[in-house]
Amino acid sequence: MTSTQATVATAPASAEAKTRRKKATSFDPNPAKAGWLTKLVIVFICLVWLLPTIGTFVTSFRTVDESNNTGWWTVLGGLGNLTLDNYKEAWTGAHFNTAYVNSFAIALPATFIPILIAAFAAYAFTFMEFRGRDALFLGIVAMLVVPNYVAIVPMLKIYASLGMNGTFPAVWLAHIGFGMSLAIYILRNYMATLPKTIIESAKIDGASHFQTFYRLVLPMSVPALASFAIFQFLWVWNDLLMALVFIGPGENEPVTIALTHLRGQLGQGWNLTTAGGFLSMLVPIAVFLALQRYFVRGMTAGAVKG
Amino acid sequence: MKIVSALLTVVGGIGAALAVYWVLNKIAELLPSRWEERIKPLFYILPAFIAVAVYLVYPAIQTVINSFQDSTSTTFVGLDNYKSLLSSHSFQQTLINTLLWIIIVPVVTVVMGLIVATLADRLKPGAEKLSKTLIFMPMAISMVGAATVWRFVYAANPAGQNQIGILNAIWTKFGADPVAWLQQSTFHLNSLLLMVVLLWAQVGFSMVLLSAAIKGVPADTLEAARIDGANERQTFFQVVIPQIKGTIITVFITVVIGVMKIFDIVYVLTNGNFNTNVVGNEFFNQLNTNFNNGAAAAIVVLLMLAVVPIMFYQVRHFRAEEANA
Numbered sequence: 001m002t003s004t005q006a007t008v009a010t011a012p013a014s015a016e017a018k019t020r021r022k023k024a025t026s027f028d029p030n031p032a033k034a035g036w037l038t039k040l041v042i043v044f045i046c047l048v049w050l051l052p053t054i055g056t057f058v059t060s061f062r063t064v065d066e067s068n069n070t071g072w073w074t075v076l077g078g079l080g081n082l083t084l085d086n087y088k089e090a091w092t093g094a095h096f097n098t099a100y101v102n103s104f105a106i107a108l109p110a111t112f113i114p115i116l117i118a119a120f121a122a123y124a125f126t127f128m129e130f131r132g133r134d135a136l137f138l139g140i141v142a143m144l145v146v147p148n149y150v151a152i153v154p155m156l157k158i159y160a161s162l163g164m165n166g167t168f169p170a171v172w173l174a175h176i177g178f179g180m181s182l183a184i185y186i187l188r189n190y191m192a193t194l195p196k197t198i199i200e201s202a203k204i205d206g207a208s209h210f211q212t213f214y215r216l217v218l219p220m221s222v223p224a225l226a227s228f229a230i231f232q233f234l235w236v237w238n239d240l241l242m243a244l245v246f247i248g249p250g251e252n253e254p255v256t257i258a259l260t261h262l263r264g265q266l267g268q269g270w271n272l273t274t275a276g277g278f279l280s281m282l283v284p285i286a287v288f289l290a291l292q293r294y295f296v297r298g299m300t301a302g303a304v305k306g
Numbered sequence: 307m308k309i310v311s312a313l314l315t316v317v318g319g320i321g322a323a324l325a326v327y328w329v330l331n332k333i334a335e336l337l338p339s340r341w342e343e344r345i346k347p348l349f350y351i352l353p354a355f356i357a358v359a360v361y362l363v364y365p366a367i368q369t370v371i372n373s374f375q376d377s378t379s380t381t382f383v384g385l386d387n388y389k390s391l392l393s394s395h396s397f398q399q400t401l402i403n404t405l406l407w408i409i410i411v412p413v414v415t416v417v418m419g420l421i422v423a424t425l426a427d428r429l430k431p432g433a434e435k436l437s438k439t440l441i442f443m444p445m446a447i448s449m450v451g452a453a454t455v456w457r458f459v460y461a462a463n464p465a466g467q468n469q470i471g472i473l474n475a476i477w478t479k480f481g482a483d484p485v486a487w488l489q490q491s492t493f494h495l496n497s498l499l500l501m502v503v504l505l506w507a508q509v510g511f512s513m514v515l516l517s518a519a520i521k522g523v524p525a526d527t528l529e530a531a532r533i534d535g536a537n538e539r540q541t542f543f544q545v546v547i548p549q550i551k552g553t554i555i556t557v558f559i560t561v562v563i564g565v566m567k568i569f570d571i572v573y574v575l576t577n578g579n580f581n582t583n584v585v586g587n588e589f590f591n592q593l594n595t596n597f598n599n600g601a602a603a604a605i606v607v608l609l610m611l612a613v614v615p616i617m618f619y620q621v622r623h624f625r626a627e628e629a630n631a
Contacts, residue, residue, distance in 0.1 A: 055458060055472060071469060147609050149605075168315050210331050
């Protein structure tokens, strides 16, 4: 998942979807029932989708000898020697323990700070009047598709002169910059759907913009905040390029870089690579399964309904 | 120790961000109220604009300048970077490979997403949810993780030994010799196998969006078509597809943009060897292996040029939508 993926997903929304939903009078979730062929095809696709992951999972518990000499599917005929050693080795030997700390240290601020900044900006774009508002917002929309590769060479130079290369703030700030237009776009579109009357009555009651923002608009925008937060967190957690460029291998490296060290080094078995791979997936999969509803809702709300 | 220092950095960073707004708000409140109303919106959007300006606008300009300079960005060399890139055989291959990705992956992603969405839509709700979750899940994991999973699928042992990669295990079952899949550049087979990894990761995304759109198609239009004697296939192609066209375009463009910048999968699986190189990986190698800022910048400029039409589309689409709202 990349940021632009999410980017455009939210962008071209369709106004017709709104009218269409109103028109849908009788809603039948199962217009046509599945025949055996449909079921067979779906089961087949699901198996193909799952098989690589199952292979990884099984191998991560096997010994070096077994994983290098027999296929993982042979466990169907007998489990052989299963072990947790691979995880121990990856966790301490391959430094996944510090990499995990680093990944959190990178991903949490890189998720929270852009949301904070974008929420203020989205509030201003939605509820405040100022000159050039629409033009500025259009500029933000245009920035959605600029490839973030542009930032790498110039920022490396600036960071070098500030001595920031290899530090956490170097990546945070990069992710803040890259995630900003999407965040503003999602939040502003959501805030535009909030009832204007409530905000106006708060104003009449003497609430300042800051109070309105903090007490009313933020709590009402939780669904949009949550779906962007999940996007951004997964994106930062899974990012390899920005981490390689701005942090690089070493003591501050995140899980994605730690995993690349485990690939194809001689003398290393697949058992270790797969254990590392699985460790790297644990957090995103947990986040995804726990918050799937917000994730899907954010995506569909952005792309289909606008 | 590591945890403590990391935690302090995190708290410090978040605290600093909060402090910025607190200070800005205080400053605005100290001003006379006439000024406060004018200044506040600017204060609210200022940090966001600094972020975008520093990380996208300024670098974009700087990158264009760098692309006309030598490898260390010290002297201007005119169009040399572009000339040497575009005339080099390997970069032409890289462009062709990238083009293949751009053509194949979005189309297949949309088609497979449509197939799965349509079929799963007919299952019982529980089965539908389960199958969708399974197919969607790879989207949560990193490309590095996905590449690791698939490198194992493509793994090859010498002939005569047990195969541990499942693709070769199936292949050799039919009596054939094991194949080092990622080294087979005939007909770009290895590039196609790399694309499979991305498809695996992205079909779920396309499925979820398209499925929501399909469910949004008004039932009465379907009923009307069926009453008029349309069969399932006609209903699908002539009633459903036209109504979800907007979503199809959205998914398509989203995937195109993602594919243009594809890096991780190629970097991890082949690092561009065996004629699998793509623009994103070449950019990284020019930067980190060749230390050639000029060539790296020129590649990004080419990428930006390719994105410009999409940017116009985006802005136009947004305007049309605002006008409707």
